Amino acid sequence: MEQELNPSPEGFYGPFGGAYVPEILYKCVHDLQEAYLPILESEDFKREYRQLLHDYVGRPSPLYEARRLSRRYGCRIFLKREDLNHTGAHKINNTVGQILLARQMGKTRIIAETGAGQHGVATATVCALMGMPCEVFMGKTDVERQHTNVERMRMLGATVHPVTTGNMTLSDACSEAIRDWCCHPADTFYIVGSTMGPHPYPDIVARLQSVISEEIRWQLREKTGRDHPDWLVACVGGGSNAAGTIYHYVDDERVRIVLAEAAGRGTDTGHTAATIHCGSEGIIHGARTLVMQTADGQIEEAFTISAGLDYPGIGPMHAHLARQGREQVLAVTDAEAVRAGYELTRLEGIIPAIESAHAVAALGKLTFRHDDIVVLTVSGRGDKDVETYLAHKDMAGAYGEF
Numbered sequence: 001m002e003q004e005l006n007p008s009p010e011g012f013y014g015p016f017g018g019a020y021v022p023e024i025l026y027k028c029v030h031d032l033q034e035a036y037l038p039i040l041e042s043e044d045f046k047r048e049y050r051q052l053l054h055d056y057v058g059r060p061s062p063l064y065e066a067r068r069l070s071r072r073y074g075c076r077i078f079l080k081r082e083d084l085n086h087t088g089a090h091k092i093n094n095t096v097g098q099i100l101l102a103r104q105m106g107k108t109r110i111i112a113e114t115g116a117g118q119h120g121v122a123t124a125t126v127c128a129l130m131g132m133p134c135e136v137f138m139g140k141t142d143v144e145r146q147h148t149n150v151e152r153m154r155m156l157g158a159t160v161h162p163v164t165t166g167n168m169t170l171s172d173a174c175s176e177a178i179r180d181w182c183c184h185p186a187d188t189f190y191i192v193g194s195t196m197g198p199h200p201y202p203d204i205v206a207r208l209q210s211v212i213s214e215e216i217r218w219q220l221r222e223k224t225g226r227d228h229p230d231w232l233v234a235c236v237g238g239g240s241n242a243a244g245t246i247y248h249y250v251d252d253e254r255v256r257i258v259l260a261e262a263a264g265r266g267t268d269t270g271h272t273a274a275t276i277h278c279g280s281e282g283i284i285h286g287a288r289t290l291v292m293q294t295a296d297g298q299i300e301e302a303f304t305i306s307a308g309l310d311y312p313g314i315g316p317m318h319a320h321l322a323r324q325g326r327e328q329v330l331a332v333t334d335a336e337a338v339r340a341g342y343e344l345t346r347l348e349g350i351i352p353a354i355e356s357a358h359a360v361a362a363l364g365k366l367t368f369r370h371d372d373i374v375v376l377t378v379s380g381r382g383d384k385d386v387e388t389y390l391a392h393k394d395m396a397g398a399y400g401e402f
């Protein structure tokens with residue numbers, strides 16, 4: 001099982017992945033490469049991780065059969081409710097695991113990058129839980145547009161560093177976090193927020209998020225009598241909730257995998273974050289993958305109203321699986337996502353994160369048989385996005401008329 005999601009010893013998924021880091025980080029990254037599997041697979045780690053997921057995060061997250069949504073699309077749709085986790089999204093699964101790894105490795109200082117602030121909040125949360133100092137790098141533009149999350153991080157005791165280089169968004173925050181790591185390689189653990197960055201981070205994050213598909217298996221068996229769906233649907237930014245959703249199904253050919261990336265205004269408008277559709281091979285934040293870049297290799301700014309999907313790269317495993325044809329990747333525009341977000345809200349009483357609404361919008365682009373079983377991961381809740389939904393209500397069609 002899971003062959004396609006296991007990188008080579010050097011961290012490659014086909015041609016993608018690897019660890020392209022400055023020389024000063026070689027030792028640090030190498031130590032992590034040596035340490036992570038024995039720790040993640042140890043009984044002590046597993047016990048503590050499972051316990052925290054259960055008692056602190058609130059897992060297992062429900063698998064909910066969405067009957068009105070199912071009727072709308074003519075199939076059986078189950079929602080994997082990552083929106084119900086503590087702090088409101090799947091990201092906490094990863095930060096709980098990485099902070100245990102950091103502590104086991106004897107690290108005493110935590111750093112992280114954040115875009116919308118969701119990963120920053122999830123990291124600040126586990127640092128408060130463990131009593132460890134936390135420094136978060138965040139583009140100044142994002143600090144201004146995601147002010148509530150900045151205040152949450154500060155309330156949790158983290159120091160937020162506004163980054164003023166480049167476009168002052170997520171990509172610049174990642175670069176700044178790597179720079180800080182270079183200055184403090186011995187005592188600092190960098191908690192990466194998605195299946196990106198140098199090997200072994202994509203593998204660490206995918207393994208920590210794989211609890212999602214592990215739960216889907218037994219929950220689906222309980223509810224339908226079989227442990228695999230016909231379709232898995234998730235949104236993809238860096239790729240962590242998608243990796244967790246598909247982890248235990250990648251080698252199961254009965255399961256079709258559909259991922260939704262953020263097209264922004266459209267893939268042909270120059271205002272997009274659809275990296276798999278529009279990117280080309282390059283290196284970003286320590287990994288070889290698909291990158292949105294100019295002909296001479298300058299990284300291009302991503303555009304989408306969804307701050308959590310606003311990244312010009314993509315996790316190397318998804319670059320590989322998409323190229324292999326194992327993942328069908330759909331580009332979903334801002335307008336389609338807003339409409340789908342309103343639709344889920346009105347049909348099921350669930351306001352999804354605007355990121356997750358991209359996955360919901362993918363449903364309208366697929367053809368189902370009436371007995372098909374679809375599992376769609378709702379990666380996060382939409383409380384943080386109410387203003388975005390209201391600002392773009394004109395995109396919501398009939399649902400926006402209120």
Ligand SMILES: *Cc1c(COP(=O)(O)O)cnc(C)c1O
Pocket residue numbers: 089090091118119193194195235236237238239240241242308309353355356379380381
């Ligand atoms: C950060 C985020 C995403 C995108 O990140 P992935 O690593 O691709 O999962 C998606 N949904 C929500 C709610 C997020 O906060």
